[in-house]
Amino acid sequence: MDKKTSNSFSNDQLLKFYEKMFLIRKFEEKAAQLYGAGKIGGFCHLYIGQEAVVIGILSSINSEDTVITAYRDHGHILARGVDPKLVMSELTGRKDGISKGKGGSMHMFSKANRFYGGHGIVGAQVPLGVGIGFAHKYRNEKKISRVYLGDGAMSNGQVFEAFNLASLWQLPVLFIIENNKYGMGTSIGRSAAGNDLFERATVFDIEGEKVDGMNFFTVSDAAIRARDYINNNSKPYIIEMDTYRFRGHSMSDPGLYRTKDEVNKMKEIDPVLMMKETLLKEFKIEEDTIKDIESNIKRQIKDVEKFSLESPLPDIKDLFTEVYL
Amino acid sequence: MKILLPALSPTMETGNIVKWLVKEGDEVLSGDILAEIETDKATMELESPDDGKIEKILVKEGSENISVNSEIALLTVEGEEIEEKIEKTIESAPPVIPNGSEKNIKEINISMSSLLKEQSDGMELKNWSEKEITMREALNQAIEEEMNLDKDVFLLGEEVAEYDGAYKVTQGLLDKFGSKRVLDTPISEHGFTGLAIGAAMSGLKPICEFMTFNFSMQAIDQIVNSAAKSLYMSGGEINVPIVFRGPNGAAARVGAQHSQCFISWFSHIPGLLVVAPSNARDAKGLLKSSIRNPNPVVFLEHELLYKEKSNVPEENDFLIPIGKANLIKEGSDVTIIGFSMSVQRILNALPSIEKLGIKPDIIDLRSIKPLDEDLIYKSVKKTNRVVIVEDGWGNTSFGSHLSYLIQSNCFDYLDSEIIKVSGKDVPMPYAENLEKLALPNTDEITSAVKKVSYTK
Structure with a gap:
């Protein structure tokens, strides 16, 4: 497979990608703050540290393509272009939430933006995503189903059933393992036997590779290669993203299973800061241009916060609606 | 800050x-x-x-x-x-007071049967061109007709295509529709059920066959957590128009792991519709309605009923609405309620019940969820006595819930305790005599009727 390079993106396009990464980072920091203030309840799994994965993949996505993921989904739905106000209002459990306050952090969907959730059971989204790929093929659509899963899901039985079906029926599916090294508090070394996780798919005749998931450019290159492979071969493909979450598994995670040194070392390759550095140094983008983008996002997040706290609680009658259509 | x-x-x-x-x-x-x-x-x-x-x-x-x-x-x-x-x-910020108060929650609860109101009534009265066929053939016709009408409908499951179906329900469909729409799956329930639900989320209308519902346990997380709950937790954004179908309950001497009734399991779950026909005519009309329904439907068949015949309309537009029970015999003295195979058991007991001079109302529920409460309560208010027959285990069963509903809605009309004749609380034994004892039988049904009628 010949390597393409992301240098084919214009500076404006790259700035758009940076803007999205920065938006996710600031959104998640605000979510953490609101959780701390008791305005967000329950589970809240933050995407901080993994932004290069979702935005690198985004750089290869057609607006018609579909995406599905597990419960760490805020970054994913924002990447798909859903209004952050609606996402934050879902976290605060309000009427204006994308799921009308009935889904919460783990259950957000947008058909218009081709985002199919938001699933809370580890591994369950993988057969579902293969089914979405099945529908693309059934209707002769030129679309790819992007299916995200974590390193934890790679030891879940249904995931292998899904690999088998995707390969057997030659479905247009890109599996993306976000290997952030820990399934909750259990390190990958304590949960997964054998070599690299993506190799587990190769026995089903699914080609794949492992890439640096902390770097937008390496992710984007791999994502474009994968897209072209799937389009040319009508077969699934798998990418394992070497990534890291800077925050806990969820908000109530004391993080005793890893050292501060390890986290700090990973923060030295912070994907958002690294992309900014590259834009400044290699693409010679003016610092002020980036500063403007950042201040705009910071301002936007303030509006998002305000909106999500002012939106009313859902109507009581909504308790009983949408159980059946 | x-x-x-x-x-x-x-x-x-x-x-x-x-x-x-x-x-x-x-x-x-x-x-x-x-x-x-x-x-x-x-x-x-x-x-x-x-x-x-x-x-x-x-x-x-x-x-x-x-x-x-x-x-x-x-x-x-x-x-x-x-x-x-x-x-x-x-x-x-908050507490933000929403409209309404928690007191009127009961009043705004929407009865399930009202959800399905718009379904065509009067189907039973129309002059159909009918033919006597087996339930197996009726189910096959229903699938074929709906696949002809809607190209989004497809069928998948183990042995449904080249083998013609483990129980021959899907016989000939591969030849008619091709391997794109009739798909043999690997023995991989968790995977192919999830796949089918994902396809339904993106707008296709899968018919997902379980060779028997015993194997649906492999996939129950996908049925409960993905199919049933997505509409609600997406605030109405994602519906799952899918039918899970296959034989349910005890067949004949296939042992503990292949003989059990899942009515109580699936009817427990908000978001699922549950249907269990007892005859060929209902099977066709209900399966067609289930395929057209925008919600996930669990369609429970029974292997021992596949060969049973009844008159079945041949027209494409014949439907039986989900949520409508059938008063299959009208009497005055006792209401006997069953569904799927237990209707057959009630009919087997009928001669001995009639010999006692007792004239029963016999209700075939057909749909478990939504339940035709109106028809049930109307009958109970007339007969004042109730016997419920279910093949499944009686412990925390659907029959227990039905008995709760009846006492709570018809309390002043009851002249006797409600009796529930259920499967015995044991894994299904293999030996012929023990298997018979484990399931509701004619004697038990007749004794129950005698007891609620204070007849010796």
């Missing part, structure tokens, strides 16, 4: 400041660790909410039992004034 003591777990109310890792005047970045906080569960790190300078530390390290949301430090950040305003918003 004020730094408040955050709630670091869903249950934390107070915390102790173990240690400050920054001092006044320090420049910090968002995400930097500011302090160690001891919560009810663990020692956690407090991260800086933004970039800025630590202006003042308000609560010294070593302080204990600080309430969540107390001010513990001040941080100076760019755009401070806006930040201040937002802080005020956070503090003054």
Whole structure:
């Protein structure tokens, strides 16, 4: 497979990608703050540290393509272009939430933006995503189903059933393992036997590779290669993203299973800061241009916060609606 | 910007400041660790909410039992004034009072049967061109007709295509529709059920066959957590138009793992519709309605009924609405309620019941969820006596719930206890005599009828 390079993106396009990464980072920091203030309840799994994965993949996505993921989904739905106000209002459990306050952090969907959730059971989204790929093929659509899963899901039985079906029926599916090294508090070394996780798919005749998931450019290159492979071969493909979450598994995670040194070392390759550095140094983008983008996002997040706290609680009658259509 | 003591777990109310890792005047970045906080569960790190300078530390390290949301430090950040305003918003936000109060929750609960009101009534009365066929053929016709009418309908499952179906329900469909729409799956229920649900989320209308419903347990997470709940938890965004179908209940001497009734399991789940026909005519009309329904439908067949014949309309537009029970025999003395195979068992007991001079109302529920409560209560208010027959285990069963509903809606009309004749609370034995004993039989049904009628 010949390597393409992301240098084919214009500076404006790259700035758009940076803007999205920065938006996710600031959104998640605000979510953490609101959780701390008791305005967000329950589970809240933050995407901080993994932004290069979702935005690198985004750089290869057609607006018609579909995406599905597990419960760490805020970054994913924002990447798909859903209004952050609606996402934050879902976290605060309000009427204006994308799921009308009935889904919460783990259950957000947008058909218009081709985002199919938001699933809370580890591994369950993988057969579902293969089914979405099945529908693309059934209707002769030129679309790819992007299916995200974590390193934890790679030891879940249904995931292998899904690999088998995707390969057997030659479905247009890109599996993306976000290997952030820990399934909750259990390190990958304590949960997964054998070599690299993506190799587990190769026995089903699914080609794949492992890439640096902390770097937008390496992710984007791999994502474009994968897209072209799937389009040319009508077969699934798998990418394992070497990534890291800077925050806990969820908000109530004391993080005793890893050292501060390890986290700090990973923060030295912070994907958002690294992309900014590259834009400044290699693409010679003016610092002020980036500063403007950042201040705009910071301002936007303030509006998002305000909106999500002012939106009313859902109507009581909504308790009983949408159980059946 | 004020730094408040955050709630670091869903249950934390107070915390102790173990240690400050920054001092006044320090420049910090968002995400930097500011302090160690001891919560009810663990020692956690407090991260800086933004970039800025630590202006003042308000609560010294070593302080204990600080309430969540107390001010513990001040941080100076760019755009401070806006930040201040937002802080005020956070503090003054909720409780936001929504419309209505919790008192009227009962009144706004929507009865399930009203959801299906628009379904065509009067189907039974129309002059159909009918032919006597088996339930197996009726199900096959239903699938074929709906696949002809709607190209989004497809069929998948183990041995449904080249083998012509393990029970021959899907015979000939591969030849008619091809391998794109009739798919043999690997023995992989968890995977192919999830795949089918995903396809339904993107608008296709899968018919997902389980060779028997015993194997649906492999996939029950997908049925319950993905199919049943997606509409609700997406706020109405994602519906799942899918039919899960296959034989359910005890067939004949296939042992414990292949003989059990799942009516009580699936009817427990909000978001699922549950249908269980007892004859060929109902099977066709109900399967067609299920395929057209935008919700996930669990369609429970019975192997021993596949060969049973009845008159079945041949027209494409013949439907039986989901949620409508059938009064298959009208009497006056006792209401006997069954569904699927237990209707057959009630009919087997009918001669001995009639010999006692007792004239029963016999109700075939056909749909378990939604339940035709109107028809049931009307009959009970007339007969004042009830016997429920179910093949499944009686412990926390659908029959138990039905008996609860009847006593709660017809309390003043009942002249006797309600009797439930259920499967015995044992795994299904293999030996012929023991298997018979494990299922409801004619004697048990007749005795129950005698008891509620105070007849000797």
